[in-house]
Amino acid sequence: MSARVTPDFCPPAGRSILLLVAIHLLSTHFVSGAEPIFAPGSMPELLAEEGAGEGPAWHPELGLLTSGGGHIYRRDLAGKQSIYGENAGSNGLMFDRQGRLIICEPVRRQVSRVEKNGDVTVLTERYEGKLYNQPNDLTIDSKGRIYFSDPRYGDRADMELVDAQGRKVEGVYRIDPDGKVTRIITHEVDRPNGLVITPDDKYLYVADNNNDTEGGARKLFRFDLKGDGTVDFASQKLLYDWKKTRGPDGMKLDALGRLYVAAGLNKQNPPFETQDEPTAGVYVFSSEGKLLKFVPIPRDETTNVGFGGPDLKTLYITSGGSLWSLRTMTPGKPAWPMLK
Numbered sequence: 054m055s056a057r058v059t060p061d062f063c064p065p066a067g068r069s070i071l072l073l074v075a076i077h078l079l080s081t082h083f084v085s086g087a088e089p090i091f092a093p094g095s096m097p098e099l100l101a102e103e104g105a106g107e108g109p110a111w112h113p114e115l116g117l118l119t120s121g122g123g124h125i126y127r128r129d130l131a132g133k134q135s136i137y138g139e140n141a142g143s144n145g146l147m148f149d150r151q152g153r154l155i156i157c158e159p160v161r162r163q164v165s166r167v168e169k170n171g172d173v174t175v176l177t178e179r180y181e182g183k184l185y186n187q188p189n190d191l192t193i194d195s196k197g198r199i200y201f202s203d204p205r206y207g208d209r210a211d212m213e214l215v216d217a218q219g220r221k222v223e224g225v226y227r228i229d230p231d232g233k234v235t236r237i238i239t240h241e242v243d244r245p246n247g248l249v250i251t252p253d254d255k256y257l258y259v260a261d262n263n264n265d266t267e268g269g270a271r272k273l274f275r276f277d278l279k280g281d282g283t284v285d286f287a288s289q290k291l292l293y294d295w296k297k298t299r300g301p302d303g304m305k306l307d308a309l310g311r312l313y314v315a316a317g318l319n320k321q322n323p324p325f326e327t328q329d330e331p332t333a334g335v336y337v338f339s340s341e342g343k344l345l346k347f348v349p350i351p352r353d354e355t356t357n358v359g360f361g362g363p364d365l366k367t368l369y370i371t372s373g374g375s376l377w378s379l380r381t382m383t384p385g386k387p388a389w390p391m392l393k
Contacts, residue, residue: 360385
């Protein structure tokens with residue numbers, strides 16, 4: 054990875070604001086929760102028009118890192134955008150409990166880690182001798198174990214991972230601190246994408262998003278997570294189904310255990326997505342799957358969210374390559390950094 058600074062980025066003021074307000078006022082997809090979720094009067098603010106396809110991951114000194122255009126972008130504490138990791142080919146980004154950056158690399162079909170001194174360690178590039186599909190998103194439990202999803206979008210001709218019956222596998226894997234890799238989900242979901250583990254290691258949330266197959270799953274599931282880092286399949290619970298629109302992508306938890314999910318699409322994409330109204334935005338759920346709030350984002354498509362800022366009360370949203378922010382009343386609950 055290398056860093057290359059680009060000119061300052063300043064998004065056009067006011068762009069899409071009228072559309073955003075209109076969608077926000079017309080939205081009826083929410084149920085009031087016991088605790089306020091977003092700051093009074095808070096509306097999504099457009100921060101950057103490019104460089105934010107996925108991620109996002111907050112660092113108290115670096116600022117915000119996002120995946121976009123094949124690179125890892127950095128938005129520093131002053132709001133200046135530059136390329137942090139050139140040609141990284143990344144998707145999901147997350148800092149582990151030691152402050153090291155973990156990267157899902159769908160282009161190189163591997164998961165890597167950036168050490169404190171800048172060296173890059175490949176954590177895994179094969180499972181049982183076979184190349185991964187497209188490592189996509191990740192989460193980390195309290196023991197430092199890394200869980201990542203491995204779906205395949207687009208051309209499936211060179212997929213190597215198959216089960217004993219020859220069926221293609223799009224699974225979820227766990228990387229232990231000693232480097233051992235275990236597949237914990239094989240066919241229990243259709244196409245896993247976003248992942249989140251609760252801070253007490255009790256639950257694993259899985260976004261099942263088969264959005265380029267007609268009739269594919271667009272669902273949010275919750276599993277009980279066992280102490281050894283495996284899943285209790287009998288506990289699988291469907292929390293929400295997006296049905297005809299684009300399903301759930303990235304997601305994060307706040308300190309009260311509420312789940313913030315990026316999902317939906319505004320324009321139809323037949324025959325795969327044929328929703329009747331705009332659905333792209335941030336969906337906030339209780340831990341039991343009750344929809345508490347929907348905040349629309351006027352871009353296709355909303356792909357991920359992440360908490361940041363000095364108080365971890367800024368929700369950063371990636372949507373169609375653009376970056377947005379929204380102020381929350383409750384801080385996020387990332388593995389790192391933790392609030393003092």
